[in-house]
Amino acid sequence: MHQKVIIIGAGISGLAAAKRFNEKGFSDYIILESNSYIGGRINTMPFQKSFIEIGAQWMHGTVNNPVYDIAVSLNAVDNSVDPADTIYYSTQDGKRQKENVVESIIGDVKDIVDNLEDKIDENKPNQSFGELVDQEYPNIEKKYKSKLDSFTIKGVFRASLNNERFESATDNLREVSANGWNNFETLGGNLLCNNKYGYSKITDYLASKVPKGSIKLNQIVEKIDWSDDEVVVTVFDSLTKKRSNYTGEKVLSTISLGVLKRNHTQLFNPRLPPKKISSINKLGFGTLNKIFVIFDRNFSREFQGLQVIWKDNLKFALQKSKKKWNLDNNQFFKAFDYFEKLPNHKNILLVFNAGKNAEYIEKLKDECVLDVITELIERCFSYAKLPKPVKIIRSKWSNNINTRGSYSFVKVGSSIDDMNTLAETVDNKVFFAGEATIYKYFGTVHGAYKSGYDKAQEILTTLENNP
Numbered sequence: 001m002h003q004k005v006i007i008i009g010a011g012i013s014g015l016a017a018a019k020r021f022n023e024k025g026f027s028d029y030i031i032l033e034s035n036s037y038i039g040g041r042i043n044t045m046p047f048q049k050s051f052i053e054i055g056a057q058w059m060h061g062t063v064n065n066p067v068y069d070i071a072v073s074l075n076a077v078d079n080s081v082d083p084a085d086t087i088y089y090s091t092q093d094g095k096r097q098k099e100n101v102v103e104s105i106i107g108d109v110k111d112i113v114d115n116l117e118d119k120i121d122e123n124k125p126n127q128s129f130g131e132l133v134d135q136e137y138p139n140i141e142k143k144y145k146s147k148l149d150s151f152t153i154k155g156v157f158r159a160s161l162n163n164e165r166f167e168s169a170t171d172n173l174r175e176v177s178a179n180g181w182n183n184f185e186t187l188g189g190n191l192l193c194n195n196k197y198g199y200s201k202i203t204d205y206l207a208s209k210v211p212k213g214s215i216k217l218n219q220i221v222e223k224i225d226w227s228d229d230e231v232v233v234t235v236f237d238s239l240t241k242k243r244s245n246y247t248g249e250k251v252l253s254t255i256s257l258g259v260l261k262r263n264h265t266q267l268f269n270p271r272l273p274p275k276k277i278s279s280i281n282k283l284g285f286g287t288l289n290k291i292f293v294i295f296d297r298n299f300s301r302e303f304q305g306l307q308v309i310w311k312d313n314l315k316f317a318l319q320k321s322k323k324k325w326n327l328d329n330n331q332f333f334k335a336f337d338y339f340e341k342l343p344n345h346k347n348i349l350l351v352f353n354a355g356k357n358a359e360y361i362e363k364l365k366d367e368c369v370l371d372v373i374t375e376l377i378e379r380c381f382s383y384a385k386l387p388k389p390v391k392i393i394r395s396k397w398s399n400n401i402n403t404r405g406s407y408s409f410v411k412v413g414s415s416i417d418d419m420n421t422l423a424e425t426v427d428n429k430v431f432f433a434g435e436a437t438i439y440k441y442f443g444t445v446h447g448a449y450k451s452g453y454d455k456a457q458e459i460l461t462t463l464e465n466n467p
Contacts, residue, residue, distance in 0.1 A: 002247045005029040005459060006233050008224075009254035010215050011040025012067070012445055013433045013452030015206035017252055018214075020456035026463075027211050030246060032219040032235055034402045038207045041256075041403060042445065044198030047393070050344045051198040052292050054395045056445050058194060061187020066453070067202060067446045068193060076201050078194040082343040084304035090380045091152060091309045092316040101147050102156050102309070105140060109160035112136045120178045128412050129181045130173030133161065155309040162338055162352075167443065168409040169286025171335065171355030176284070180410020185440040194343065199445070224251060225269045226429050250429055250459050254452060257285045257422070257436040258404030272426060279418035283436065284411030287358040287398040291351045293339065293373055295387035298346035305340040305349065308380050321371040325364075332360045333372050347387065362396045369394070407443040408436035423451070428462060431455050 005021070007014045010033035021029055037043065043055040059068045059077075071077045089097040112133060119132050141153050148156075161173060168176045195201060207215060216235075222243070223234040231251045236243050255267075260280050264272055271277070310316075318333060335357035339349040351373070353361055361369060374389045397406045410416060416439035423437035433451040441447025 001030075001244065003028055003030045004249050004463065006231065006246050006248040006251045007031040007254070008221055008233070008251065009033060009040060009434075010035075010038045010203075010207065010217075011254060011434075011448065012042055012203060012206075013254040013435070013448040014040075014252070015203055015210070016066075016449040016452035017254075017433065017456035017459075018210050019206055020453045021460070022209055024457075024460055026460060027214075029214065030248075031210065031215045032221060032233065032246065033215060033217050034220045034238075036218055036238075038215065038217070039200055039203040040254075041397070041406065042199045042203050044195075044200035045393070048345060048348075052342070052345070052348070052393065053199055054290065054393075055397075056199050057290075058192045060191050060193075060444050060446065062189030062193050063187055065187050065189075065446045067449050068189075070202050070205065071193075071195060074201060074205060076196045078196040078343075080343065082304070082341075084302055084341060086300075086302045087305045087307055088381055088384050089156075089307045089309060091155065091311050091314065092380055093311075093314055094380050094382055096383060097148075097152065097156075097309060101144070102307070105144060105153065105156045106160045108140060108143070109133075109157060112140075113161075113164065116178075117182055120182050122179060125177070125179060125415055126412050127178040128174045129164070129168075129176040129178045132178055133164075133173065151311040151313045152309060155311045159307060159309060159337060165354050166288055166352050168284070169288040169354055169406045169443070170284065170409065171357050175409075175411055177410040177412050177414060180414070180416055180439070183410075183416050183439055184442065187446070221255070221267065223269060224253070224267055224430065226251070226427060227270055231429050250431060250462065252431045252433060252452075252455055252459060254432075254434045254448075256403045256405070256434065257283060257408045258406075259402065261285060262404055268430075276421055276424065276426070279414070279421040282411065282414035283418050283422070284409040284414065285405045285436070286355055286407070286409060287362075288352060288354045288406040289358045289362065289395045289397060291336075291353065291361075291369065291373070291392050291394040292342075293349045293351065293370075293389050294391040294393070295347045295349070296390045297387040299341055299387065303341060305338065306377065306381055306384075307339075308334075308337040308376065310334055310337065318372060318375060321368065321375045324371060325368040327368075327372075330360060332357045333376060335361065336373055336376055339377075359398045362399050366392055366394070409443060410439070423455075425458070428466075431459055 041055040089102045218238045219235040225232040335353035419439040433455040435448040438451045
């Protein structure tokens with residue numbers, strides 16, 4: 001089977017490349033997708049007459065965001081506002097904390113992050129984001145010591161940095177390069193813009209414009225052989241259990257950095273250039289998972305969520321769930337500290353978990369995770385008289401053989417140059433796209449989209465110059 005261009009991956013990056021090809025009237029391409037569905041790390045699941053997002057959740061910015069522009073064209077932007085405004089803040093001993101004090105600290109930490117750029121030294125490539133933020137903690141403690149004890153202040157300070165951990169898919173912000181973090185560009189407008197019908201509405205739309213039969217699902221790529229004039233891609237069909245070869249002049253790989261880290265040696269023949277391998281190894285690629293906790297009845301209209309403030313001087317050990325599931329002393333449960341009500345569901349709380357904790361939690365059974373979360377909520381928020389958790393639905397991106405994690409970040413010891421290196425074309429035949437190849441927008445859907453779209457244009461230019 002021969003095409004001029006082989007696109008590996010039908011996620012947003014591969015589909016964006018196809019869109020550019022279509023715009024230019026070029027149709028001699030095929031898309032090979034290892035999953036049984038289109039979208040990659042975009043995966044919308046219908047649920048309760050609405051949906052939940054197993055993968056990407058938000059459009060991060062509404063200004064100069066091509067993904068948002070597509071959503072607008074499809075009338076798929078959700079501009080509704082959830083009136084809920086009550087968050088219960090508790091330490092692990094079940095003592096409720098004053099909202100105004102906690103939220104004041106959260107606001108101050110946000111200000112620290114927003115102004116961190118002034119403290120970043122471009123001549124210190126190993127300077128970490130976490131290190132710089134921690135240096136500001138004494139000022140927070142000094143400001144609030146008359147209102148809270150130091151252990152509570154420290155707990156709130158840590159909780160205030162959850163979004164930064166989630167955005168880098170790590171539970172350790174000292175892994176995050178300050179310079180890499182600082183080179184990320186935030187788009188304007190609403191940074192947490194929702195999709196009215198789910199993110200898959202956008203990928204389904206893009207896929208509908210691809211020539212019929214040009215997307216092949218369940219095609220697990222085993223080898224990309226670029227040793228000859230043309231590239232040969234060997235795939236294993238997970239349904240038919242048969243292997244086949246696709247031959248093309250150019251290959252566009254949108255394979256996740258997580259998979260490249262594990263499999264680049266086996267995937268490419270000959271091996272990738274040493275410089276690119278070094279960048280693959282140095283860059284960070286983390287796991288961010290979601291757990292959707294379904295309750296037996298709806299929450300009150302004003303209820304928004306729960307925040308556990310973990311204090312270092314208070315001992316806390318699982319009791320019922322530890323005994324029932326024979327759990328070890330791993331403190332993974334501390335990852336379950338913030339639960340937020342979904343705007344399109346009245347009986348579901350979403351809790352994120354990142355990094356090593358997320359990888360550990362993936363190994364636990366659903367019933368075990370449900371029991372742990374139930375125990376935490378009962379012990380920390382007994383005063384809230386909440387409904388009862390009855391079920392969970394969750395992602396497991398680390399163990400997913402097609403992703404091996406969620407998205408990239410610039411790790412201490414690496415730099416934006418490594419993302420540029422990852423994006424470099426090999427031998428004018430093997431092209432690379434995806435969120436990890438665009439340092440201004442890594443970890444985002446619009447970044448993945450832009451990288452695929454731009455690489456498609458680069459391929460077209462190459463083909464025109466070498467007909």
